[in-house]
Amino acid sequence: MQRPKVAVVTPGSFVIPSPRSSSVERVIACMVPLASHELQTQIYGIRGAEAPDHGDLDGVLCKRYTRGKGYIPEVIANLKRWSPAVVDVHNRPAAAYAIREALPDSRVVLTLHSTTFIRGPHLNREDVARLLLPMDRIIVNSDFLGSIVAADSPKAVRERISVNKLGIHPGDFLPRWTPVAESARAARLDDFGWSGRRIVLYVGRLVPGKGVHRLLQALRRVVRACPDVLLLIAGSAYYGHDRLTPYAASLRRQMRKLRLEKHVRFLDYVPHPALASLYQLADVTAVPSVEDEAFGLVNLEAMAAGVPVVASRIGGIPEVVRHGETGWLVDPSPGEREMAAAMIRLLRQPDLRRRMGEAGLGEVRRQFLWQHAAHRWGQMMLACASE
Structure with a gap:
């Protein structure tokens, strides 16, 4: 059986991989390649002096675009050409919503790493519900974060929350x-x-x-x-x-x-x-x-x-x-x-x-190994692709 296509979209703040990135990019770089035997994965990030426009990240193709306002539009243009079954957007609800609007035939997942972008000044409670409601799944890294998301969301969103705790090598x-x-x-x-x-x-x-x-x-x-x-x-x-x-x-x-x-x-x-x-x-x-x-x-x-x-x-x-x-x-x-x-x-x-x-x-x-987190994430992506 052909492996489903899964696109992973970084926040566009730091180059991936990089020793000077945030923990979001580190999580993606450590976890996603470990699930590549089950999925056809591509990672989307930004350009940097230390990385080419396209490169290999432990066997996973990483595509890089210009940082700033044009980043998500460029990513969307490529996603339309590649037609992934699932798009996993990390820590940016507004970007996930834009991708959901642009790719109606793909499943869109929002992976949240913190409360930062679901609270003021970035979003008010009404905006959180509006942006999360179209998501096919919301992945969080702790039960605590899941409870925060659930508290600000309607029942339809609460039912789509999954926990995937992080790991380490x-x-x-x-x-x-x-x-x-x-x-x-x-x-x-x-x-x-x-x-x-x-x-x-x-x-x-x-x-x-x-x-x-x-x-x-x-x-x-x-x-x-x-x-x-x-x-x-x-x-x-x-x-x-x-x-x-x-x-x-x-x-x-x-x-x-x-x-x-x-x-x-x-x-x-x-x-x-x-x-x-x-x-x-x-x-x-x-x-x-x-x-x-x-x-x-x-x-x-x-x-x-x-x-x-x-x-x-x-x-x-x-x-x-x-x-x-x-x-x-x-x-x-x-x-x-x-x-x-x-x-x-x-x-x-x-x-x-x-x-x-x-x-x-x-x-x-x-x-708390990355292998554990990668296995759970891979199963979540496979489930989304088959829905």
Whole structure:
């Protein structure tokens, strides 16, 4: 039987593949090629200096067009020529709606990665219902995100919501708890001049919703209990470059006000392939979000590296981190006492860190591999194509 044609449309914000893209492009690049044995897939993205107009992405044809207002019209023109059975549009409801209007004979799926583009200022509640109603399926990455979509949608939309949790390639990360990894870690810490320091790692964008200001508040308490602690902050406000924003500048002022200069290093933006070596240095990974995270891939990355997580009990994070087993889930508290207490407990107990880290790696291998996500996605595409 001939494999059905499935087109995957990226948001058109970053080149795919790229070490400096957002998590949306990373999800597509990691997942879609793994389902190519069941589907004829093509990926649509934007042009960039580092990628040709057309290329091969692990066996999948990737077509690239000019970024901006002309991107979706160009994609639609090509889709009309190719006539896919299913078009999976990622994180852009308005683009999915335009493609639905232009290709009445194709099934159109909207895959949402966050709440960003189904909330103000991008859309109001009425627009969400209008744009989602024609979709043949809405795929979300967590039960939490599914509940948000359902709350703003009529019954016809709620019945079409499917959950496909994300994954990871564990081979991309060297787990902490092996003799080779520990030896490499010790050598790298010595190279940086951080030998003898206990490392807390933050990875992510420097925007208010990620809660790095919470982490600095907690760190003041951690320093009193663990004077050798060092917080590494790997990220910037934007994907791909280190432009200093008012919020990022405020974090540096907060660090100085709290007299934490000896305990914090801002590493700015780190391309994704280089993150594995940072996780290898960490004793604890902190995810201090204050706004709803639909999923939070950073939790999986830490777990794949065998590093326990201290994360906010918010959004879809509790679907990833098992409280008391692979990490600690914390609520906001005065002075961030709860977050600080969780970090102190882990930093003081290497056996607990190892037990939680190994449990996290096991959890990843059981249910959070890209092979798992790709299989579910492929089955969803096949079902849509046969409807």
